[in-house]
Amino acid sequence: MNNTSHGSLLMDMEILVVDDCQNERDLLSLYLIKEGYKIRCASTGEEALAAVKSSIPDIILLDIMLPDIEGFEICRRLKSNEITKKIPVIFISAKREGKDIVEGLRKGGVDYIIKPFAKEEVLARVRNQLELRVLLKLHEQSDQELKQSAIKLQETNKTLEEYIDKHEAAQDRMVQTEKLAGVGRLTAGVCHEILNPLNIISGQTQALILERSEDGELIQDLNMIMEEIGRIDKIIDGLLAFSRRGTNQSVLLEVNMELESLLSFLESDMSHDGIKVVRKFAEDLPSIKADSDQLRQVFFNIINNAKYAMGEGGRLTISTEVFVPQGQEKRDDSQNEEGYVCIKISDTGSGIKKENIKKIFEPFFTTKPINTGTGLGLSVCHSIVEQNGGTLDVKSEYGEGTTFIILMPVNNQNDESVEQTSQLFIDQEEELGQEKWDSVKPL
Numbered sequence: 001m002n003n004t005s006h007g008s009l010l011m012d013m014e015i016l017v018v019d020d021c022q023n024e025r026d027l028l029s030l031y032l033i034k035e036g037y038k039i040r041c042a043s044t045g046e047e048a049l050a051a052v053k054s055s056i057p058d059i060i061l062l063d064i065m066l067p068d069i070e071g072f073e074i075c076r077r078l079k080s081n082e083i084t085k086k087i088p089v090i091f092i093s094a095k096r097e098g099k100d101i102v103e104g105l106r107k108g109g110v111d112y113i114i115k116p117f118a119k120e121e122v123l124a125r126v127r128n129q130l131e132l133r134v135l136l137k138l139h140e141q142s143d144q145e146l147k148q149s150a151i152k153l154q155e156t157n158k159t160l161e162e163y164i165d166k167h168e169a170a171q172d173r174m175v176q177t178e179k180l181a182g183v184g185r186l187t188a189g190v191c192h193e194i195l196n197p198l199n200i201i202s203g204q205t206q207a208l209i210l211e212r213s214e215d216g217e218l219i220q221d222l223n224m225i226m227e228e229i230g231r232i233d234k235i236i237d238g239l240l241a242f243s244r245r246g247t248n249q250s251v252l253l254e255v256n257m258e259l260e261s262l263l264s265f266l267e268s269d270m271s272h273d274g275i276k277v278v279r280k281f282a283e284d285l286p287s288i289k290a291d292s293d294q295l296r297q298v299f300f301n302i303i304n305n306a307k308y309a310m311g312e313g314g315r316l317t318i319s320t321e322v323f324v325p326q327g328q329e330k331r332d333d334s335q336n337e338e339g340y341v342c343i344k345i346s347d348t349g350s351g352i353k354k355e356n357i358k359k360i361f362e363p364f365f366t367t368k369p370i371n372t373g374t375g376l377g378l379s380v381c382h383s384i385v386e387q388n389g390g391t392l393d394v395k396s397e398y399g400e401g402t403t404f405i406i407l408m409p410v411n412n413q414n415d416e417s418v419e420q421t422s423q424l425f426i427d428q429e430e431e432l433g434q435e436k437w438d439s440v441k442p443l
């Protein structure tokens with residue numbers, strides 16, 4: 001702060017002169033106005049308090065002996081009020097005894113001038129206090145600015161951290177997608193190599209079963225071999241689906257109809273197991289472009305898992321809705337549909353343990369007893385949904401249930417935004433308090 005701007009700040013300062021003696025009021029005012037200060041005057045205690053109430057002065061020159069309220073009492077009242085306690089008060093009085101000066105300072109005065117006063121002394125003491133007041137104001141101002149900068153910095157930091165998190169997650173996903181693509185290619189090759197000898201083993205075993213039908217013990221062993229061949233076959237089927245060898249034949253399809261036709265033959269079996277199916281299908285759902293067989297396979301796998309997780313009873317809720325992220329609403333009159341079709345499949349089954357939730361989309365991860373599950377169902381689902389331009393997410397609470405969320409773009413907008421949209425959808429669900437479960441995005 002340089003002297004010039006400092007000086008100009010002093011010029012704007014307002015001084016309240018309180019004295020019942022007109023001559024002294026005039027004299028003080030004259031000195032101070034000549035210095036460029038703004039002056040207001042009061043001749044009684046009541047007038048002084050009213051003047052402070054109407055606008056806060058920067059400093060008060062306060063006589064002690066006033067006709068109504070004593071100067072010390074005025075000062076006490078000012079100091080006990082939050083709004084006025086910071087106004088510096090300089091007592092100005094004919095009382096010259098040490099105890100009076102001490103009393104004045106005790107009551108909160110910042111200085112004491114003895115009458116008759118000398119012009120230079122008054123001006124110097126007033127200036128000192130006003131300079132202190134300017135410095136205090138500047139300090140408070142920069143303190144405030146500093147606090148605001150700190151808040152802004154915190155906000156920027158938070159945004160940056162969120163950005164880094166998102167970036168890292170996207171990078172992880174990319175690496176994982178690359179890895180899975182590599183595994184997929186390798187898998188397709190290996191499956192092909194295994195299928196040929198497996199077909200030969202299967203053919204030879206079946207021939208032996210026919211030829212040696214009279215040898216009961218051998219037939220039993222051969223049937224066991226055939227069972228195991230069937231199991232290898234099932235695994236290879238899954239692996240081939242996972243490695244995306246199937247041809248994708250996208251057509252425009254109605255998700256509600258696909259679900260309905262699948263449920264029509266699964267529902268009676270489920271109701272036999274005590275599972276109630278609840279449909280919450282949105283009307284006027286736009287069609288999506290996808291491979292119908294593949295999509296049914298996804299629904300089938302997820303529903304089958306849900307059925308298994310619910311065991312002897314529960315509720316399977318299947319809902320469909322349109323999700324249009326904020327800011328992406330249709331802005332023109334074009335007939336093009338916007339947004340995403342969201343399919344949620346929720347069960348009230350066992351739920352997934354926290355430590356397993358990250359693994360369920362990995363090929364061969366299963367918690368089913370040996371020889372029961374291949375652990376390929378969900379990795380195939382993920383691969384199919386992604387191949388059709390959508391996303392697949394899961395939310396689960398161990399002991400309560402699981403929800404799978406499939407987001408399929410309308411208009412087949414097969415771009416990167418689908419990943420972000422699925423996160424937006426999950427965030428929105430959480431905000432609405434609909435889902436508070438552990439969630440994971442398949443990598």
Ligand SMILES: Nc1ncnc2c1ncn2[C@@H]1O[C@H](COP(=O)(O)OP(=O)(O)OP(=O)(O)O)[C@@H](O)[C@H]1O
Binds near residue numbers: 306347350366376379
């Ligand atoms: N709805 C669900 N509730 C609880 N756990 C589930 C659910 N869906 C999947 N899981 C868990 O994810 C694992 C992997 O599922 P995935 O469908 O990939 O294989 P699987 O069901 O074990 O085997 P397969 O699909 O060959 O029968 C399951 O073993 C189970 O632990």
Ligand SMILES: [Mg+2]
Binds near residue numbers: 301304305373377378
């Ligand atoms: Mg499964």
